[in-house]
Amino acid sequence: MKSSANPKQPDISVAECGYSRVLEIISNKWTALVIYAMENGSIRYGEMNRIIVGISKKMLTQTVRKLERDGVVQRHITPTVPPAVEYSLTPLGETLLQPMSELRQWGRIHFSHVETARENYDKTNKKDAQSKERS
Structure with missing residues (x-):
């Protein structure tokens, strides 16, 4: 008989799960792209804004500030006129x-399967919805 004195608790609580806390850092779609922009070293703000297609200046600023607060990105200001601002990953950021x-590689290999599954699901559920409407 199993002892219930010290039951093992699952680590799936949003407040307690370390994984969910990590997802808070990287789950924004722009965060991953900003980190990818810095994977080869320091990059200026303007260059980052040009290479990340679709990001607004406001969203880029919010994203790098959040990553800076999280200790993932560091900002370096060169005192020129106008000031040159570069961003790079911290040692902690490099560990990401x-x-x-690996997630990017998984996406390259498997996302077509996800799209096919979505299409199949949508077709099946559309048929089910139409059958219910007729009933």
């Missing part, structure tokens, strides 16, 4: 490159 690279 491998797992994020």
